[in-house]
Amino acid sequence: MREILMLIMELLGTVAFAVSGTLVAACCGLDLFGVLTVGTITAVGGGVIRDLIIGQIPPAIFSKPETLVLVLVTSLVVFIVAFINSKKIKDLRLKIERINIFFDALGLAAFSVTGVEVTCAAGYSDNAVLAVVLGVITGVGGGVLRDVLVNEKPYILVKHIYAVASLIGAVVYYFVGIYFGNELIGTIISVLLTITIRMLAAKFRWNLPKVM
């Protein structure tokens, strides 16, 4: 039950991350190969960094060709749609991003939980700091790599409550799901909380304070 729910959320999230990566890359002037690469790295990059840090060699994604195919197909479809509509690409990007924001939040929530879970399953369940940090890295790492590659200031470090939603989700899942051992309840609370915070922040344009 929980496994199926997580799988569905992860798949939707992976697709949403691939969509966001593809759009950003296509609008930054990257070519087809660059767009597919950045789309893929956005979708799977957070998990790869996590796996390198916990010593999961090679990273799990390399044993999941079906996920890679899903990401590449998603990225290719978005590229083609953007290519056909390249004259009104800005409008299109806004429209897609408006639809994508919910699935992106779903992915952020699912990835943050997975990050904590995989870290703990690798034998680090007594290291709360590692588990939570890798939860957040799994959630937002792909987006940071995307922005570094297209040479933009990382979005998640600049605007709206994004990484913080992931952080809260990771902390909640670590305590309820790992520390108190209730995976199902922990997942539900964590995911709902992450999605709610992220969607409210996007809707009401909540931002953290900035110096300038």
Next chain:
Amino acid sequence: MREILMLIMELLGTVAFAVSGTLVAACCGLDLFGVLTVGTITAVGGGVIRDLIIGQIPPAIFSKPETLVLVLVTSLVVFIVAFINSKKIKDLRLKIERINIFFDALGLAAFSVTGVEVTCAAGYSDNAVLAVVLGVITGVGGGVLRDVLVNEKPYILVKHIYAVASLIGAVVYYFVGIYFGNELIGTIISVLLTITIRMLAAKFRWNLPKVM
């Protein structure tokens, strides 16, 4: 025979990558240390990422001081030449790049084959995705790191058929050299194909489609 050929191609490619890294860094306003660093990372960075992903600890390059010396000397020579000709640096860069493009293609071809080979030798020969991805990362990873460090949009993601040539070479070598076990034939076909595609793309300015 094949070993000697590969060694020569890898050495020429390493030098070519060091030259390109040095030129880009010198033209971006980096100082001598920065130029040597970026030159070195361009030449060896792809292999280091590959080694981290397959768990080759520490990365192989750290046991090859003679390669590092070759890279540093190359980078230093290019820096000095650029420094002496700093007033006509743009002309010089164009000239060097025109000569360098063939050796760079040689390096791209050799590194893509080596990447597949090292990955398979590390026990992952049944994982085609991993082998091919790490072939491409070995081929183009150094160039991506170079562009991220000098704060430019990665060249290989923007212009001409570069990474795609590496990808085709890696796929061909995986199938002919690893899957069908014919290393020599696989290497020859893969290398010729990669170099041909890359040189034609550079000459005729083939580009992949872009949205904008």
Next chain:
Amino acid sequence: MREILMLIMELLGTVAFAVSGTLVAACCGLDLFGVLTVGTITAVGGGVIRDLIIGQIPPAIFSKPETLVLVLVTSLVVFIVAFINSKKIKDLRLKIERINIFFDALGLAAFSVTGVEVTCAAGYSDNAVLAVVLGVITGVGGGVLRDVLVNEKPYILVKHIYAVASLIGAVVYYFVGIYFGNELIGTIISVLLTITIRMLAAKFRWNLPKVM
């Protein structure tokens, strides 16, 4: 004695690195979370890269929550001070950086020695290249990550004698401290040399040659 000295220098250096990361991030328009993240990565990022390269999994910092707390508190305090003084932030940044430069040099010196030491303690004491390179990466890696994340050309590759001071410190410590086995003398000479070179370079605006 040496342990206590190193610990004090590392703590001061960690704080100084966190201060520099926080200031750069705050002045680049990052939000509170972004600032804390970049501050933390600046302070601990070099050590994390080193640990991944020598196979110290997970990186040592994840077992030192007290260091992370120190870094986060430092970063938060600097953010608050910057936030309150946001109208005269440029003046403030200059003032803080002038004070910070000595502690930063202390951190650079201590981290370079630690990097060599940790690498050799992990069983690589016969690999001078690896030890020295990881000494420099430990010293300057956090600053490079900081600049890549905020989308600036890495400072240490552009201006003043910074990485070179770290390199000289690492080489000296490797020979005196590891090769000749005199840790205390090696540490003292290495640290004094690194700090002296760095401070003189900053004061007299020594720069390495550049092409443009």
